[in-house]
Amino acid sequence: MVTPRDFVCTTPFTFKSGQVLPGFTMRYETYGQLNRARDNAILICHALSGDHHCAGRHSAADRKPGWWDHLIGPGRAVDTDRFYVICANCLGGCSGTTGPSSIDPATGKSYGIAFPFVTINDMVRSQKRLLDHLGVDQLHAVIGGSMGGMQALLWAILYPNFVRRVLAMATTAREGAQAIAFNEVGRQAIMQDPAWEQGNYPADGGPRVGLAIARMMAHITYLSDASMERKFGRRKRVTTTTAHGENPYSFDIQFEVESYLRYQGQSFINRFDANSYLYITRALDHFDLAHAYGSLEQAFAPVQAETLVVGFTSDWLFPPEQNREIALTLLRAGKRASYAELATDRGHDSFLLESPDLYRIVRGFLEREHEFVLDFSI
Amino acid sequence: MVTPRDFVCTTPFTFKSGQVLPGFTMRYETYGQLNRARDNAILICHALSGDHHCAGRHSAADRKPGWWDHLIGPGRAVDTDRFYVICANCLGGCSGTTGPSSIDPATGKSYGIAFPFVTINDMVRSQKRLLDHLGVDQLHAVIGGSMGGMQALLWAILYPNFVRRVLAMATTAREGAQAIAFNEVGRQAIMQDPAWEQGNYPADGGPRVGLAIARMMAHITYLSDASMERKFGRRKRVTTTTAHGENPYSFDIQFEVESYLRYQGQSFINRFDANSYLYITRALDHFDLAHAYGSLEQAFAPVQAETLVVGFTSDWLFPPEQNREIALTLLRAGKRASYAELATDRGHDSFLLESPDLYRIVRGFLEREHEFVLDFSI
Secondary structure, eight states: OOOOEEEEEOSOEEOTTSOEESOEEEEEEEESOOOTTSOOEEEEEOOTTOOSOOSSOSSTTOSSOOTTTTTEETTSSEETTTOEEEEEOOTTOSSSSSSTTSEETTTTEEOGGGSOOOOHHHHHHHHHHHHHHTTOOOBSEEEEETHHHHHHHHHHHHOTTTBSEEEEESOOSBOOHHHHHHHHHHHHHHHTSGGGGGGTOOTTOSOHHHHHHHHHHHHHHHSOHHHHHHHTTTOBOOOOEETTEEOSOOSSOOBHHHHHHHHHHHHHHTTOOHHHHHHHHHHHHTOBHHHHHSSHHHHHTTOOSEEEEEEETTOSSSOHHHHHHHHHHHHHTTOOEEEEEEOOSSOGGGGGSOOHHHHHHHHHHHHOOSOOOEEOOO | OOOOEEEEEOSOEEOTTSOEESOEEEEEEEESOOOTTSOOEEEEEOOTTOOSOOSSOSSTTOSSOOTTTTTEETTSSEETTTOEEEEEOOTTOSSSSSSTTSEETTTTEEOGGGSOOOOHHHHHHHHHHHHHHTTOOOBSEEEEETHHHHHHHHHHHHOTTTBSEEEEESOOSBOOHHHHHHHHHHHHHHHTSGGGGGGTOOTTOSOHHHHHHHHHHHHHHHSOHHHHHHHTTTOBOOOOEETTEEOSOOSSOOBHHHHHHHHHHHHHHTTOOHHHHHHHHHHHHTOBHHHHHSSHHHHHTTOOSEEEEEEETTOSSSOHHHHHHHHHHHHHTTOOEEEEEEOOSSOGGGGGSOOHHHHHHHHHHHHOOSOOOEEOOO
């Protein structure tokens, strides 16, 4: 069993935007024990819709374990018998860490869109305070996929002496035009929903329709054409009947894939805050290491960590090329980096799914010392 | 100058669903002249958001010509000095042909979603009535891209003695799971908009927000990652300023690509009916020639036309493989078919864009006699 805890930071936090919060709360979980040498800590960074609960169960009655439980645990690829694993809900999130749905002590109401703008940089610097609080003064590794991978890269840039290994998967050094475009459609679906009320919706209300639409669309970008064909194809699910029998022509659910997407949308609105969705997608949009540091080589100049980047062939949100470019640029900048490309048809979400190949790569990277390869052929 | 005309069909029309309309109006345009031998007619079939105005201008003041004007006209690849070209707004559409926004004579109000369900089959059979009315008893060619390509294929199946050539581009013989998924998100955006009012919105109202969201999302699927990078990249368009100057953190438009998408959404709602969008996307979803005829070979068994299929390398809505499969299956069924694959980074919309390679292929196909090649290398 694992129990989420809250780190309450009472030192003012200045966001990249210049805005300041007097402090913040960060919800996190830990697995395993920090050893005496304090050199076995691993930080896990979650993606857009993830949270701090990456492994284990909160109670025996839990239907599902944490979102990366097949990767993280006793004897697993990220072995909690050996490593002290930490995962925190990101700043701006809605699973216990301070974000737009938190109460602003100055007004007694939710911040809404008065919350400071959040960047990946802010997420990393706020996580650093948590690690300081936990007495962690170096990281064996930072691991993350998608937005978590962006954080992992930035960890190695902002705190080069702190991070020994970076494992970034299904990610990018620069959010591209198509990804921004999908984020913008999701935001418009939310902000144009009348229930958004300029961000000032009540805690029990909000733009549920818009958020569900945003999630349905985004979910398509996490899969692949091939995986959707395999899972659903054109299988029907006829729910409407007429006096003459089943009605094959209707705007109700007719195909399995429609039923699946509607379920994804509906379950998301019960666990995610619409304003957090706006903030975090904007944080993604603003992520561009080359622009922030002049060039990607310059961004990586301070890095001391050994980096492993993993791309997935069917990921069309952050395609293999964008992952490969990270490793190649690190190598050009004289850093220790390797790249593995996993052949899979499961799309962007591959990094979240069970994969013995991925386990083998992760375990090898965490356990080996100073060895690097560029491997395109797994 | 070209003038749209209305064909008023007063014979009852039975839809594939079994529903019947006492008649329908079909708006169309023609270019060039039907020759004495009546053997120079070409039918153009439009895509989801297209209409009958595929070439020329309605008046000298027109800002833009028809949507395929660079392909169709005097001396162009589809040479209207030589061919008699016909293009009609599809049944279920909203540009003059009878559809959900038309007045139901039985009630004096718009049909809304009481309109019969429309299939690609219905679109083709209703076009056939127009051609009969125009005295056209054979087609030199049927040409269409995307949904227009589906119609073109079905023309050759339903009226084998009528069609001598089929030119289908950026299309598929079977709407796949990912394409259905995107259509469903668009429909949900429309139907969950309170202004949809179960399809009974007034002519001057309707789910404008939902329709704009649907269009923004769909528009991304018509482009490609590479073309969006080239056109927009991460170029900023800062519209919000604070007392301290430009605000780089905002949910307003910040990137060019956002501005472009919002424009696409806004301009669409001024020319398209939301219920038509529901009907036509459903028609796409239901398109599956293999399922309708037992197998794709069996579907193509009656075909007598020579067929050219054109795929575009960066089209991820109806990818090259799906286009190639059409030509290969026609060949397996003993038909005359060829396939050309154009290397372009402009995505699905490539078929609508200027391309000397495409012009050369189209002209060659329309003017040659009984010659066929399988060409993957253009």
